[in-house]
Amino acid sequence: MSAGWIYNFPFEININLKAIDDAVRAFSVKYEAFFKVITKSLGGLVNSINFVLNKIPWFVLILLVFIVIWRTSNKISKGIIFSSLLFLVGVAGLWNLMNETLSIIIASVVISLLFGFPIGILISTSNRLNKAVRPILDTMQTMPVFVYLIPALLFFGLGKPPAVIATTIYAIVPIIRLTNHGIRQINAEVVEASLAFGSTKLQSLIKVQIPQALPTIMTGVNQTLMMAMAMVVTTSMIGATGLGMEVLIGVNRIEIGRGLVSGSAVVIMAVILDRATQGLVQRSEVKTDGQ
Amino acid sequence: MDNNNDNILSVKNVSKLYGPDKNKAIEMKKSGTNKDLIHKKTGVTIALWDVNLDVKKGEIFVIIGLSGSGKSTLIRCLNMLNKPSSGEILYEGKNIRKFNKKELNEFRRNKISMVFQQFGLMSHRNIIGNVEYGLEVKGMSKEDRHRKAKEMIGLVGLEGHEYEPISSLSGGMMQRVGIARALANDPDILLMDEPFSALDPLVKKDMQFELLTIQKKLDKTIVFITHDINEAFKLGDRVAIMKDGEVIQIDTPEEMSTNPATDYVRDFIDGADKTQVISVRNMMVTPNSIVRKKDNLSYAIRMMRSNGVSSAYVVSQKMKLEGIVTIDDALRANKDGQTISDVLISDIMTTTPDTLLSDILPMAAEARFPIAVIDDDGSIKGIISKAQVLSSII
Structure with a gap:
């Protein structure tokens, strides 16, 4: 008697992968007009951000980074270090590519916050909704990123718009989670107090709950930004130009120097954005501490 | 009904x-x-x-x-x-x-308004911001609610602290803010x-x-x-x-x-x-001046002077309480070349840490020196003054 069934599955279902492909394709064809509108507006958004960034003189941006880092860290030395790093990016000839990448990041983060913040507030108000949304958020975060790229490519074509979509799906999760968490962890008596004095739900939310949750929400903004940065190279695979594309080219052609230099530029961007928004977190903490 | x-x-x-x-x-x-x-x-x-x-x-x-x-x-x-x-x-x-x-x-x-156990204060607002909260949500003008809030802050004894942050306050002050906030709505x-x-x-x-x-x-x-x-x-x-x-x-x-x-x-x-009911343990303090029986008198005098007290507790080995010397006795005896044992007042009032304050009230009323608190083995644990005992009954 063969005991093969113990170690191997006795039967398998043939998943019709072709049917899935076809269905998605058919969907994309059917709603082509809809996707086109989105593609166009996303493209327009990214391009206009890029346009504005390119209009900012390089030294102004470097000065801005210096001031922001200096003010948030209270250390001149840090301001000098980070602005010099940014200077290096320019010297390496990557300034415009950086602006391109930055415009995708900004667009994705703005969209993430625009949707994520209200969603976070909404699910903080209902345990049932929270339970329903949690597995979706888990999936969005754990699904291999490449899987988004395929439908994004199908629906929105090559280039920056699908990159923004894929980045948003990935980066929207922390702002939702941390807004939700921030509001839920407020001392119950503080919320009770706001209601006991006759606040409407909206008053309680705006005057008490959001301000009290601000440090956590700001951490969410920071995390969303970092997640978006993490997608820079991945999205270059669907044609998002910028620093990520440089890294990708470096990898494909085994040009170590090119990969290393543009990779370092990504790191510098990430660190600067992180420190600047960390500063925001600390500021809001100080404010809720009331100091 | x-x-x-x-x-x-x-x-x-x-x-x-x-x-x-x-x-x-x-x-x-x-x-x-x-x-x-x-x-x-x-x-x-x-x-x-x-x-x-x-x-x-x-x-x-x-x-x-x-x-x-x-x-x-x-x-x-x-x-x-x-x-x-x-x-x-x-x-x-x-x-x-x-x-x-x-x-x-x-x-x-x-x-109706409410005061909470953990105060329920909003840490992102300062004192006046908390007190005026109830007035704010009902739409009172900024001027009016500020005036009213200030009045309430005065009522609970926090005038001058209006613009201080909540985190800088002690528990008692926080609850005063909580009460002021509750009263502000009248x-x-x-x-x-x-x-x-x-x-x-x-x-x-x-x-x-x-x-x-x-x-x-x-x-x-x-x-x-x-x-x-x-x-x-x-x-x-x-x-x-x-x-x-x-x-x-x-x-x-x-x-x-x-x-x-x-x-x-x-x-x-x-x-x-x-x-x-509070026990002695909760109110006693560590005595400033403790001298050993074999110390010389000039040391005891210095000790009392530097601590600004008029009597010192005398102990033998293992902090066992022997009695008290007063500054007057010590000064006189020191001139005569006597020792601590010669002027030791051993007949002093003592109590134990677990005694209830209400039980030592009569003793405290008569005490000339702070009452010594001693353990079962006679070692000194602390002292409790007449003022401390009497103030606890108010």
């Missing part, structure tokens, strides 16, 4: 249940099943069961019970932070359970949910005194929750005692202590009394 005009709040047959199968739980409760068994069988928690009480205008009505007795749930029903499962809550004859959202907000803005009724439980005993005493003063001045009706029977008796015009979500007895403190309705009430009063 009649709908008496004196009653500002009436709670009638109010029950509050949490859980899935409430009807079944109600049936079981009615047939006399025990609360824990009901919870096990149906998953329903009975937080309040058939509570009836009337609060008279202008009185301090204290609700007392152990944790889990439902007192916090009950007080939250009075402003509908918790919604009762059944029963009526009447404010001046109007059933607040029937209020719509707008009416409820109006009620909360103008008629409510008829003040709900206080264990407001002084988080404060240390001396601050607590101050706050109780001040609450009585404020109440006299403003003539508010106060519903006060506590688990401390002494606090209940000190503040309450009438006291309701709760157990397992039910009210067992409502009476004046005097009536309750002379005629407790059940053994539970009697135990509660007795048990609480014992724990409440």
Whole structure:
């Protein structure tokens, strides 16, 4: 008697992968007009951000980074270090590519916050909704990123718009989670107090709950930004130009120097954005501490 | 009971249940099943069961019970932070359970306000920002609410601190802010949910005194929750005692202590009394000047001088207390070339750390020196002065 069934599955279902492909394709064809509108507006958004960034003189941006880092860290030395790093990016000839990448990041983060913040507030108000949304958020975060790229490519074509979509799906999760968490962890008596004095739900939310949750929400903004940065190279695979594309080219052609230099530029961007928004977190903490 | 005009709040047959199968739980409760068994069988928690009480205008009505007795749930029903499962809550004859959202907000803005155990202050606002919160949500102009808030801050003794952040305050000050905030709306009724439980005993005493003063001045009706029977008796015009979500007895403190309705009430009063009375251990301080018996007198004199005291405690080995030398005796004896043993006053008053303060009151009244606190083996643990003992009875 063969005991093969113990170690191997006795039967398998043939998943019709072709049917899935076809269905998605058919969907994309059917709603082509809809996707086109989105593609166009996303493209327009990214391009206009890029346009504005390119209009900012390089030294102004470097000065801005210096001031922001200096003010948030209270250390001149840090301001000098980070602005010099940014200077290096320019010297390496990557300034415009950086602006391109930055415009995708900004667009994705703005969209993430625009949707994520209200969603976070909404699910903080209902345990049932929270339970329903949690597995979706888990999936969005754990699904291999490449899987988004395929439908994004199908629906929105090559280039920056699908990159923004894929980045948003990935980066929207922390702002939702941390807004939700921030509001839920407020001392119950503080919320009770706001209601006991006759606040409407909206008053309680705006005057008490959001301000009290601000440090956590700001951490969410920071995390969303970092997640978006993490997608820079991945999205270059669907044609998002910028620093990520440089890294990708470096990898494909085994040009170590090119990969290393543009990779370092990504790191510098990430660190600067992180420190600047960390500063925001600390500021809001100080404010809720009331100091 | 009649709908008496004196009653500002009436709670009638109010029950509050949490859980899935409430009807079944109600049936079981009615047939006399025990609360824990009901919870096990149906998953329903009975937080309040058939509570009836009337609060008279202008009185301090204290609700007392152990944790889990439902007192916090009950007080939250009075402003509908918790919604009762059944029963009526009447404010001046109007059933607040029937209020719509707008009416409820109006009620909360103008008629009733609340003080919380952990203060419930908003850390992103400073003191005045917290005090004016209730006025702000009802749409009072900035100028008016600032003026009103300042007045209230003055009333609770925090003038000059208006713009300080909440995090810089001590617990006592925080609760003053909480009280000022509650009074700012000029409510008829003040709900206080264990407001002084988080404060240390001396601050607590101050706050109780001040609450009585404020109440006299403003003539508010106060519903006060506590688990401390002494606090209940000190503040309450009438006291309701709760157990397992039910009210067992409502009476004046005097009536309750002379005629407790059940053994539970009697135990509660007795048990609480014992724990409440302060023992010597809690009030004693470390003596500044301790000298050994074999030390010379000039050392003892220096010691007393540098500490600014007129007597020193003399110990032998292992801190065993031998007696006292006074500065006068020491100076005289030092001139005559005598030693500490020659001027030692060994006949001094002593007590033990576990003695209740009330038991050493007579001794303290006569004491010439601070009373020495000694352990079973005679070693000195601390001293307690006449002033400390006498001040504790106020």
